[in-house]
Amino acid sequence: MKHVLLVGAGNMAKQYVKVLKSMKISFEVIGRSEKSTKLLEKEFDIPVRDGGLEAKFSDLHSSPTSAIIATTLESLEENTLFLLDKGMKNILVEKPGAVTLEGMQRIKKRAKEKGANVYIAYNRRFYASVIEAKKRIELDGGLSSFLFEFTEWSHLVPSLEKTTFQLNNWFIGNSTHVIDTAFYFGGKPKEINTFVQSQLDWHPKGSIYTGAGITEKNILFSYHANWSAPGSWKLELLTTKNRYIFRPFEKLHVQELGKVSIEEISLNEELDIKFKPGLYEQTNAFLNDTKLAINLQSIEDGLEAFSVYNSIIKR
Incomplete structure (x- = not known):
């Protein structure tokens, strides 16, 4: 019988609780702060242990078969390594898994030593939009090129309830959502030229980014982001027949060859409306090895992606 350990008691953990309860899967929750654990307990009428993973792991009622780590950016790597050392064989850790290439290397090495599977969430x-686009692109005969933008709203980000560490690592912790989705479609870069200018008080790793390259599938790509100018996340995927546009990512639009009009594509988005978009199918793939499990990012692929992320921010 499946029994899941959910690590974390903040908003992301809350979203996973909704999914796990809907799936009727047995689970236990360990959080860190008393405030967040009490709020989670009250909202869902479930027991939540506070005090942190290391202190409360031995108090679990049953041995977990899988773990989902939904903590803050600061403790993702630490909690993943701890669970690997405790013999956990199946772990889904919130993106980006770790905040450095060295951290990802440590997780990969430990997972290999322990014979465990680690996936980055x-x-x-x-998303229903991504799943639909994947099908349509295959019918079109594949991608011919793609472009993306990961502009962040720098006028709003500093006012969020985030730590200095989280703000300093905003690119790795947040912008990589866009980059991962782009290369999920187009393949891993085999050549990439990157440029960075400027920085923000809260983000010293740059604020204007441009670049271009070619992927292992021989597909050309380019990107742009200016955190000090108007803009938002965007991904455009081009085939010889259509241009598929994600802006916002929850929706899918298409521009057909020979037309200037852009039309929205109807999606089967019931799960993305009921739960945090993408989360139900992702959790289902992780726990039940559905046909979408191939979409999960392995720790090996996550480690390779970090080299690309470091190239983009010139680290």
Whole structure:
């Protein structure tokens, strides 16, 4: 019988609780702060342990078969390594898994030593819009090129309830959603030229980014982001027949060859409305090995992606 350990008691953990309860899967929750655990307990009428993973792991009623780590950015790597050392064989950790290439290397090495599977939770891979676009692109004969934008709203981000660490690592912790989705469609870059200018008080790793390259599938791509100018996330996927546009990512629009009009595509988005978009299908793929499990990002692929992320921010 499946029994899941959910690590974390904040908003992301809350979204996973909704999914796990809907799936009727047995689970236990360990959080860190008393405030967040009490709020989660009250909202869902479930027991939640506070005090942190290391302190409360031995108090679990049953041995978990899988774990979902939905903590803050600061403790993702630490909690993943702890669970690997405790013998956990199946782990889904919230993106980006770790905040450095070295951190990802540590997780990969430990997972290999322990014979465990670790996946990085990039839930946009499981959006109804992304799943539909994947089907249509295959029918079109594949991609010919793609472009993306990961502009962040720098006028709003500093006012969010985030730590200095989270703000300093905003690119890795947030912008990589866009980059991961783009290369999920187009393949891993084999060549990439990157440029960075400027920085923000809260983000020293740059604020204007441009670049271009070619993927292992021989598909050309380009990107742009200016965090000090108007804009938003965007992904455009081009085939010889259609241009598929994600802006916002929850929706899918198409521009057909020979037309200037852009039309919205109707989606089967019931799960993305009922739950945080992509989260139900992602969790289902992780726990039940559905046909969408191939969409999960392995720790090996996540480690390779980090080299690309570091190239983009010139780290």
